[in-house]
Amino acid sequence: MAKLPKPEELFDSIDWTPPETDWMDTPVEFQPGRWCYPAKKKVVEDLGFPNPREWSPADEDWKIPSNWREIVLEGMKERLEKYRSFKLFMDICVRCGACADKCHYFLGSGDPKNMPVLRAELMRSIYKGEFTLPGKIFGRLAGARKLTEEVIKEWFYYYYQCSECRRCSVFCPYGIDTCEVTMMGRELLHLLGININWILEPVRNCVYIGNHLGLQPHTVKENIEYLCWDIEEVTGLKIQPSFNRKGAEILFVAPSGDYFADPGIYTFMGYLVLFEYLGLDYTLSTYASEGGNFGLFTSHEMMQKINAKIYHEAERLGVKFIIGGECGHMWRVKHQYMDTVNGPAPSNLEVPKSPITGTVFEHAKSTKMIHICEFTADLIAHGKLELDPSRNDKYVVTFHDSCNPSRGMGFFEEPRFILKHVCNNFYDMPENTIREKTFCCGSGSGLNTDEFMDMRMRGGLPRANAVEYVHKKHGVNMLACICAIDRAALSTLMQYWVPEVGVCGVHELVANALVFPDEKTGKKKRTLDLRQQPLKPEDEENV
Amino acid sequence: MSLRELLTEKRDDILQEWYKAILDTYPKEAAAFLRRNRDRFENPVGQRILEGIEGLLDEILGDFDEKRIKYFTDRVLRVRAVQDFNPSVATGYILALKKAIREVIEDDLSPELWSEFLDLLDKIDEIALYGFDIYMACRERLYHLKVEEWKKRVFLLLKRANFIFDEREGSLPQQ
Numbered sequence: 001m002a003k004l005p006k007p008e009e010l011f012d013s014i015d016w017t018p019p020e021t022d023w024m025d026t027p028v029e030f031q032p033g034r035w036c037y038p039a040k041k042k043v044v045e046d047l048g049f050p051n052p053r054e055w056s057p058a059d060e061d062w063k064i065p066s067n068w069r070e071i072v073l074e075g076m077k078e079r080l081e082k083y084r085s086f087k088l089f090m091d092i093c094v095r096c097g098a099c100a101d102k103c104h105y106f107l108g109s110g111d112p113k114n115m116p117v118l119r120a121e122l123m124r125s126i127y128k129g130e131f132t133l134p135g136k137i138f139g140r141l142a143g144a145r146k147l148t149e150e151v152i153k154e155w156f157y158y159y160y161q162c163s164e165c166r167r168c169s170v171f172c173p174y175g176i177d178t179c180e181v182t183m184m185g186r187e188l189l190h191l192l193g194i195n196i197n198w199i200l201e202p203v204r205n206c207v208y209i210g211n212h213l214g215l216q217p218h219t220v221k222e223n224i225e226y227l228c229w230d231i232e233e234v235t236g237l238k239i240q241p242s243f244n245r246k247g248a249e250i251l252f253v254a255p256s257g258d259y260f261a262d263p264g265i266y267t268f269m270g271y272l273v274l275f276e277y278l279g280l281d282y283t284l285s286t287y288a289s290e291g292g293n294f295g296l297f298t299s300h301e302m303m304q305k306i307n308a309k310i311y312h313e314a315e316r317l318g319v320k321f322i323i324g325g326e327c328g329h330m331w332r333v334k335h336q337y338m339d340t341v342n343g344p345a346p347s348n349l350e351v352p353k354s355p356i357t358g359t360v361f362e363h364a365k366s367t368k369m370i371h372i373c374e375f376t377a378d379l380i381a382h383g384k385l386e387l388d389p390s391r392n393d394k395y396v397v398t399f400h401d402s403c404n405p406s407r408g409m410g411f412f413e414e415p416r417f418i419l420k421h422v423c424n425n426f427y428d429m430p431e432n433t434i435r436e437k438t439f440c441c442g443s444g445s446g447l448n449t450d451e452f453m454d455m456r457m458r459g460g461l462p463r464a465n466a467v468e469y470v471h472k473k474h475g476v477n478m479l480a481c482i483c484a485i486d487r488a489a490l491s492t493l494m495q496y497w498v499p500e501v502g503v504c505g506v507h508e509l510v511a512n513a514l515v516f517p518d519e520k521t522g523k524k525k526r527t528l529d530l531r532q533q534p535l536k537p538e539d540e541e542n543v
Numbered sequence: 544m545s546l547r548e549l550l551t552e553k554r555d556d557i558l559q560e561w562y563k564a565i566l567d568t569y570p571k572e573a574a575a576f577l578r579r580n581r582d583r584f585e586n587p588v589g590q591r592i593l594e595g596i597e598g599l600l601d602e603i604l605g606d607f608d609e610k611r612i613k614y615f616t617d618r619v620l621r622v623r624a625v626q627d628f629n630p631s632v633a634t635g636y637i638l639a640l641k642k643a644i645r646e647v648i649e650d651d652l653s654p655e656l657w658s659e660f661l662d663l664l665d666k667i668d669e670i671a672l673y674g675f676d677i678y679m680a681c682r683e684r685l686y687h688l689k690v691e692e693w694k695k696r697v698f699l700l701l702k703r704a705n706f707i708f709d710e711r712e713g714s715l716p717q718q
């Protein structure tokens with residue numbers, strides 16, 4: 001650890017109150033690597049969103065409608081009335097600064113407007129200047145300003161430099177959630193046709209086809225069958241999952257990244273191996289073929305529309321309940337919004353009850369949908385899985401709490417419980433970087449695009465830094481997570497900051513450790529892991 | 544007293560000056576934070592910079608081990624390579640050490656120390672050159688990662704189409 005400079009010399013008066021005025025005079029500079037490409041005209045048209053056109057944030061003229069001021073102020077007024085939290089967050093901040101240094105983008109970039117308090121202030125100052133009397137009278141003195149085109153540009157820049165991770169809200173004494181301010185900012189920008197392609201194109205594909213990449217039903221099916229061949233190579237099992245099968249007990253929905261992206265596919269193989277082990281009566285859907293929901297990063301209405309297909313499909317197929325895969329923001333939607341925006345659940349659905357252990361998942365009484373980690377943790381707790389954790393001995397594992405499952409639904413223990421049973425070497429990262437204080441991967445809320453690489457690497461530094469610590473201290477070489485965006489984004493992040501560490505999903509490790517009856521009797525022997533690499537490289541028998 | 548002894552004696556002051564010069568390249572709110580928070584997990588940028596410059600100065604005063612010098616330079620530049628800096632400003636923190644040293648030892652720099660002083664400046668230049676390499680390697684890595692990420696993103700589609708040279712296939716037993 002660095003010892004310098006001496007603290008007593010440095011604790012000169014530091015004022016944590018954000019600057020009252022001068023940030024308003026700092027115009028935003030659009031530097032490459034710090035903003036995402038705008039949505040394509042066709043995509044905006046397809047979605048029926050306002051103002052489809054060719055434009056670029058790098059242009060002087062953003063081609064927004066001439067009555068843009070009215071549109072935004074009207075939109076703001078509507079939302080202030082509709083969402084009490086938004087109104088509250090605009091009114092109650094006391095500028096204590098507790099949140100100021102809690103955002104990973106601020107920590108990595110040093111840009112003051114990435115301090116949550118200032119990010120919210122970009123909106124609050126307009127609220128004050130346009131909607132409150134003191135703001136109208138005292139202007140800047142009251143921290144108020146008028147809405148200009150410059151402000152719109154600034155909103156675009158900074159509301160797409162917030163990953164909606166909610167870390168700041170954990171530290172705010174009033175519970176102000178800057179993430180929700182960002183959500184409002186993005187909704188208002190949509191009214192003018194200001195948005196990013198990385199979010200809207202997947203949204204379009206979800207709406208028209210069913211998943212982010214726009215894979216057609218036959219491609220979804222073929223991809224998954226291909227994974228089954230790989231599973232056969234490793235385990236000898238011939239798995240034939242069913243698709244769109246009516247009358248199955250369970251509908252399983254995973255983020256689509258799990259059946260085409262690396263390393264997500266190994267997690268998907270993990271789910272399939274587990275279900276085969278249990279002989280579970282489940283089906284996959286080529287229509288509800290996406291657990292992810294970029295509608296969450298677009299607008300409440302869009303989130304609702306995209307999520308509806310899961311209940312539609314559960315109803316059409318007549319299943320009893322739904323299991324969802326390892327996805328981050330998907331679970332924020334299920335946990336916080338599904339019940340109110342898409343509920344009540346179709347009447348054929350029942351309170352989820354594990355067919356193996358008989359456990360009734362009361363907390364999902366209303367949504368009828370449970371997380372696969374809850375399901376698996378329950379199996380392990382009841383001793384229903386024969387596990388050989390030594391099969392994962394080449395890994396020293398740590399766990400990244402993805403923002404949404406951790407802060408969005410308080411999901412801390414289940415994945416850790418599973419990991420501790422399926423591998424022998426598990427070490428948590430330092431306390432102030434995990435669980436509810438976890439650091440974002442830097443690529444959340446639809447910002448995991450390559451043109452945003454610099455910001456992603458900066459924003460991900462606090463996370464990577466903690467991983468590096470356990471890598472050096474305990475030899476950690478595998479970062480497990482339960483989020484498809486993380487599996488992709490953390491891989492890149494690790495490659496930049498700590499290249500010795502790989503990334504995997506929890507169920508990849510579960511499947512590696514799972515001992516099938518034939519393997520137990522010695523009739524079959526498992527020598528490869530799901531990545532088709534030797535389980536124990538040093539073991540001669542593996543070669 | 545040799546220059547090395549003098550610098551060793553004033554090590555802390557030099558580091559202080561040097562750190563200050565680096566913080567000046569950040570917005571003032573950020574500089575205040577980097578300075579204030581001493582937690583290596585909550586303030587990774589500040590702590591990496593401190594680790595990097597302290598390590599470098601100790602190498603300059605000590606063994607001048609190439610491997611360790613590169614490591615400490617990397618600690619700082621890997622961060623600055625993704626921040627809002629031009630290449631010159633990002634790497635310029637190394638040359639800022641010259642000024643920091645001059646400021647601290649100016650009054651004690653007698654003529655008999657000059658030749659040692661010139662050697663010292665050469666050493667700092669040498670580190671700056673390593674710095675350019677490291678900065679470039681970081682930037683190149685980012686571009687490389689952009690491509691890799693795209694391949695990973697649609698990995699299975701590429702694999703099914705036989706478009707991937709996947710070295711992991713090598714671990715498969717012969718068909």
Ligand code: SF4
Pocket residue numbers: 102103104105114115116119161162163164165166167168169178179182
């Ligand atoms: S929600 Fe996350 S990314 Fe957004 S301001 Fe808060 S800490 Fe930063």
Ligand code: SF4
Pocket residue numbers: 092093094095096097098099100116117171172173174175176
């Ligand atoms: S912690 Fe809460 S009250 Fe304090 S500045 Fe941040 S948002 Fe405002």
